[in-house]
Amino acid sequence: MLRDYLEAILKARVYDVAIESPLEPAIQLSERIGNRVLLKREDMQPVFSFKLRGAYHKIHKLWREGRLGGGVIAASAGNHAQGVALAAQTLGLRAVIVMPETTPAIKVDAVRRRGAEAVLVGDAFDDAFAHAKTLIESEGLTYIPPYDDPDIIAGQGTVGAEILRHHPDPIHAIFVPVGGGGLIAGVAAYVKALRPEIRVIGVEPEDAACLAAAMVADERVILEQVGLFADGVAVRQIGEYPFEVAREAVDEVITVDTDEMAAAIKDIFDDTRSINEAAGALATAGLKRYARERGLTDETLVAIASGANMNFDRLRFVAERAEIGEHREALYAVTIPERPGAFLAFCELLGRRQITEFNYRYADADRAHIFVGIKLAEQPDRQRVYEQLCAADYPVIDLTDNEMAKLHGRHMVGGHAGDIPDERLFRFEFPERPGALLKFLSHLGARWNISLFHYRNHGADYGRVLVGIQVPEAEVDELTTYLEQLRYPYWAESDNPVYPLFLA
Incomplete structure (x- = not known):
């Protein structure tokens, strides 16, 4: 072979x-x-990617053999789309690229600049692929697969x-x-x-x-x-x-x-x-x-x-x-005394180590929970810092691998909420498109009260949201069923240590 x-x-x-x-x-x-x-x-x-190699070789071979008919079609929101568009443009062929409606404008524009027709359908690749199959039959187009x-x-x-x-x-x-x-x-x-x-x-x-x-x-x-x-x-x-x-x-x-x-x-x-x-x-x-x-x-x-x-x-x-990925920064939740000079004493303990991030809001007369980033010289430094803080009797949690802390928590430290009965915390991903955030929020808030909400646009095809929902114990099963029907990936975060330290 x-x-x-x-x-x-x-x-x-x-x-x-x-x-x-x-x-x-x-x-x-x-x-x-x-x-x-x-x-x-x-x-x-x-096209800033290797994908044009396979696309052109496949299309050229079909073109040389006279097997293309009405042109080519692909379902793609990425680099394969641009490869197919350029290949078709080079050979003077019609190209149709079916893309999810969530596709960023930069990718849609790149395909159209190559002379291809960009058709936007659905929220995900499966929707685009299904529509592409209908066009293959109705318009006599030849499908160009991305890899298989x-x-x-x-x-x-x-x-x-x-x-x-x-x-x-x-x-x-x-x-x-x-x-x-x-x-x-x-x-x-x-x-x-x-x-x-x-x-x-x-x-x-x-x-x-x-x-x-x-x-x-x-x-x-x-x-x-x-x-x-x-x-x-x-x-x-x-x-x-x-x-x-x-x-x-x-x-x-x-x-x-x-x-x-x-x-x-x-x-x-x-x-x-x-x-x-x-x-x-x-x-x-x-x-x-x-x-x-x-x-x-x-x-x-x-x-x-x-x-x-x-x-x-x-x-x-x-x-x-x-x-963080280079092991040059670590994130910690540290509890220090709520009194004048406590932050100075904390910094003096760290010595010449550089603090990259410090988030704090008054919430308790005795204790202050701080979210702190510390620059590391090398990977073993992360454990040494943790042990140093423990030895000084600071309660500390290493948050460097905590996805909720990195995506949401670091941007939300600002004081604890009052007593919010039956609050449950979830992290979601949903298709990023005009009106998607409003649709997500309205669907979720139609049945239960939303008590916390954090969203940041990362320029990706999917948005990431942290949501607090007030759900009585008797309605938890109903909520679980609802979330499954929503069909968005989600993670329960009520047991995440970031929640009681900084948000609850």
């Missing part, structure tokens, strides 16, 4: 639209982790061919971001056919690890839901063709969290002055974790910087999380 893909990759027609992207050293990152890090700069492609197709895999595999051509010297491992699997299948097939000693390692978000789950189960599985920070790889099931290749040619799949991806975006920026999207920085985040966990030194490691279609509004979220 690998030999078949090797031949297809060598014959793939991609350079009518794609550039042979550079393989650049990441000098600062290399020095910091003690290995030679090379970035495969697919973020420099004309041998021709798409062959086009993406040219990335692997370029890596080996640009660096014929030893490589310990190549790190590849994984969504549906087209890129890792192409890269793994090519690399393992020619240089089987090189490790090919897939990298996925912890909350969207469809290949990792499939490798454990030895069959494709469907994830119940996926995280949305790295929307370019938010896929619930690995493709059938990519999984066939992965079982034979992928050495390992590792996962990283949101903070590690944010840190990797900053790493790439520091070395290249390019801002990758979360999925684009995914492989770099995995490379760092792999090197750290294995104590690796003096090896050559390649990460594919796969895309730079970042919404500007998301940068503030990335900036908030990058230092």
Whole structure:
């Protein structure tokens, strides 16, 4: 099978639209982790992503064989859409891209600038895909899949061919971001056919690890839901063709969290002055974790910087999380005495450590609960700070890994509410579109009183909300049924330590 893909990759027609992207050293990152890090700069492609390779090869092959009829169609809210649009424009073909209505305007505009028709339908990819299927029949269009197709895999595999051509010297491992699997299948097939000693390692978000789950189960599985920070790889099931290749040619799949991806975006920026999207920085985040966990030194490691279609509004979220992801900042809830000089004594205990964030509001005559961020010199510092505060008899909770604290709590510290009977706390994600917040709020508040609400727009396809709802014990089952019918991902947060310390 690998030999078949090797031949297809060598014959793939991609350079009518794609550039042979550079393989650049990441000098600062290399020095910091003690290995030679090379970035495969697919973020420099004309559509700022590798996706045009597979799309063009597939469309060109169909066009050459006279099999396109009325044009091409794709269902995508991301980089595949732009790849299909550019390929069709280059060949003078009609292109229709069906996108969810939640798609940010920057992506819709990019597709239309390439001459494609952007059709907005529904709140999610499934809605767009269903509508695309109806147009295939009614308008005689040919569907171009995003990843689950041998021709798409062959086009993406040219990335692997370029890596080996640009660096014929030893490589310990190549790190590849994984969504549906087209890129890792192409890269793994090519690399393992020619240089089987090189490790090919897939990298996925912890909350969207469809290949990792499939490798454990030895069959494709469907994830119940996926995280949305790295929307370019938010896929619930690995493709059938990519999984066939992965079982034979992928050495390992590792996962990283949101903070590690944010840190990797900053790493790439520091070395290249390019801002990758979360999925684009995914492989770099995995490379760092792999090197750290294995104590690796003096090896050559390649990460594919796969895309730079970042919404500007998301940068503030990335900036908030990058230092935590790099283990250079930790967050704590600390209780100090409510008296003059207490804050000074707290700062004196920390000495020359830099306080990055301090949130406080008077709430009790005896005790003050503070939300504090502290700059770290290295990862073990986090535990040392915690132990230092405990030794000084400060009650302390480490909130560095607490998602509610990082998304909402740090922005809400301002004093406790009075007695609010039967309040229950939930965290939600809902499709981000005009009027979505109003719709969400009106639906939720129609039955029970809303006693707390925090929402911040992060420039993403989905909004994140923290809600307090007053629900008597006798109506909890009714609320649970209602939330399930709402069909938005949600998490119960009433037991989160942030709630009694800062909000209740």
